[in-house]
Amino acid sequence: MSGAGAPTISPDGTGLRITVIAAQWHTEIMDGLLAGAHRALIAANVTHVKEIRVPGSFELPVAAVRAAEAGADAVVALGVVIRGGTPHFEYVCQAATLGLSDVAIRTGVPVGFGVLTVDDEQQALDRAGLPGSREDKGAEAVEAAIATVIAL
Ligand code: DLZ
Numbered sequence: 001m002s003g004a005g006a007p008t009i010s011p012d013g014t015g016l017r018i019t020v021i022a023a024q025w026h027t028e029i030m031d032g033l034l035a036g037a038h039r040a041l042i043a044a045n046v047t048h049v050k051e052i053r054v055p056g057s058f059e060l061p062v063a064a065v066r067a068a069e070a071g072a073d074a075v076v077a078l079g080v081v082i083r084g085g086t087p088h089f090e091y092v093c094q095a096a097t098l099g100l101s102d103v104a105i106r107t108g109v110p111v112g113f114g115v116l117t118v119d120d121e122q123q124a125l126d127r128a129g130l131p132g133s134r135e136d137k138g139a140e141a142v143e144a145a146i147a148t149v150i151a152l
Pocket of ligand 1: 023024025055056057058059079080081082084088089092
C-alpha cells in the first residue's frame with residue numbers, strides 16, 4: 001500500500017480463487033494496472049486467476065457481481081477514469097465506486113478497488129505501476145482483496 005498512513009500488507013492467498021475485472025479505456029495505464037495486479041497475485045501464491053475485460057469502468061459492477069455469484073473468493077476491479085470537460089467523469093466514477101461497493105456488501109465477496117479516478121493522464125501514470133510510477137494501484141487492490149478474505 002502507498003500514500004500517507006497506508007499499511008504494509010503482504011497477504012498469503014494460497015488456494016483462493018480471484019477474478020480480475022478490467023476496463024479497456026486508457027490502454028497504457030490499464031496495462032500497468034493489470035501487470036501490477038498479476039505481480040501481486042503471484043507474490044501472494046494465487047494460482048486460480050480469471051480475467052474478464054469489459055469496455056469501460058461503468059461496466060465493472062455488473063461483471064463483478066457475476067464473478068462473485070460464480071464463486072470467486074474475491075474480485076479485483078481495475079479501471080481508469082480521467083476527468084474531461086463534461087460531467088460524464090462524475091457519473092462514470094460514481095457508478096463504478098457505488099456499484100462496486102454495493103456488489104461487495106450485497107454478496108459478501110470482497111472487491112479490491114483498483115479504479116483510478118484522476119484529473120489528468122499524468123496522475124494516472126504516477127499510480128499505474130509502470131516504470132517511473134510512484135505507486136502501483138493494481139497490486140494494492142489485489143493485496144487489499146486478499147487481506148479482506150483472510151480477515152473475514
Ligand atoms: C464514456 C466514457 C468516458 C467519457 N470516459 C471513460 C473513462 O475515462 N474511463 C472509462 O473506463 N470509461 C469511460 N467511458 C466509458 C464508460 O465507462 C462506459 O463504457 C460507456 O458509457 C458505455 O456504457
